[in-house]
Amino acid sequence: MNGSANGRVALVTGASRGIGRAIAVALAGDGWTVVVNYQANAEAAAQTLALVQAAGGQGVTIQADIVHAAQRERLVQETLSCYGRIDLLVNNAGMAPRQRLDLLEMTEASYDEVMAVNLKGPFFLTQLVAKAMIALSQKDMGAPPCAPTRAIINIGSISAYASSVNRAEYCLSKAGMAMMTRLFADRLAEYGIAVYEVRPGIIETDMTRPVREKYDQLIAAGLTPFRRWGRPEDVALAVAAIAAGHFPFSTGEVINVDGGFHLRRF
Numbered sequence: 001m002n003g004s005a006n007g008r009v010a011l012v013t014g015a016s017r018g019i020g021r022a023i024a025v026a027l028a029g030d031g032w033t034v035v036v037n038y039q040a041n042a043e044a045a046a047q048t049l050a051l052v053q054a055a056g057g058q059g060v061t062i063q064a065d066i067v068h069a070a071q072r073e074r075l076v077q078e079t080l081s082c083y084g085r086i087d088l089l090v091n092n093a094g095m096a097p098r099q100r101l102d103l104l105e106m107t108e109a110s111y112d113e114v115m116a117v118n119l120k121g122p123f124f125l126t127q128l129v130a131k132a133m134i135a136l137s138q139k140d141m142g143a144p145p146c147a148p149t150r151a152i153i154n155i156g157s158i159s160a161y162a163s164s165v166n167r168a169e170y171c172l173s174k175a176g177m178a179m180m181t182r183l184f185a186d187r188l189a190e191y192g193i194a195v196y197e198v199r200p201g202i203i204e205t206d207m208t209r210p211v212r213e214k215y216d217q218l219i220a221a222g223l224t225p226f227r228r229w230g231r232p233e234d235v236a237l238a239v240a241a242i243a244a245g246h247f248p249f250s251t252g253e254v255i256n257v258d259g260g261f262h263l264r265r266f
């Protein structure tokens with residue numbers, strides 16, 4: 001994971017829009033070949049691919065709903081048959097609850113849906129990709145590397161630790177992802193695979209569109225030390241820095257990209 005990517009392959013889930021799109025474009029600009037995964041929005045995914053190519057990179061779009069085991073397997077198989085390798089997995093795909101309901105009213109259906117997209121899907125996709133990465137690392141010849149050669153980056157959230165009682169299922173899913181990062185970091189270190197969490201704060205995307213005015217007011221009132229919305233590109237820069245190999249002796253680490261939200265303040 002050092003220097004120019006030189007055609008190494010990144011699989012970015014949920015790269016058709018928002019943060020995932022910005023990550024795909026930033027990686028392409030650094031020389032990564034990018035697999036642009038999406039669930040439903042083929043047109044948006046095609047636009048991301050055009051941006052990847054405009055940034056000087058190459059890639060493909062692959063539709064797959066990460067909730068379903070067969071589709072996760074197809075995603076990994078298609079990536080390997082296109083390029084023969086996966087060097088970086090970015091678990092970015094995610095959803096907010098369809099309806100914000102107080103946790104005393106939250107439905108089991110919403111709990112299951114959000115946990116499946118935000119935690120179970122990424123967990124089992126990571127399991128699959130990790131096995132492919134291990135097989136690839138066993139093909140690599142020579143002495144064990146002194147810096148990680150492959151990486152997994154999970155896009156978490158400040159909701160991993162900040163309570164929002166009207167979207168408890170989202171908070172639970174992101175808290176689970178924080179532990180998922182630590183578990184895979186521990187398990188995969190011996191194979192030279194580093195695992196990180198990038199933890200965004202309030203980022204301007206389709207996901208936050210329904211609460212834009214509320215957050216405009218909260219941010220203006222000082223909710224975050226940097227009084228502005230985060231942009232998808234802010235998150236993408238952090239991902240690109242990790243992908244470029246600038247953290248060679250770190251794994252299981254959390255990088256906050258939140259304008260300072262996580263600081264405790266008087």
Ligand code: NAP
Nearest residue numbers: 014016017018019039040041065066093094157203205207
């Ligand atoms: P977004 O604009 O709503 O985009 C969501 C992306 O995920 C889309 O590309 C969507 O694909 C894809 N997706 C959703 N469900 C999927 C599934 N089952 N299988 C495959 N792809 C799926 O969201 P965003 O704001 O960019 O969020 C990206 C990540 O950052 C999420 O994990 C989110 O929890 C996290 N995050 C966001 C914020 C924020 O303030 N926005 C803050 C902290 C963390 P289609 O286009 O095909 O629907």
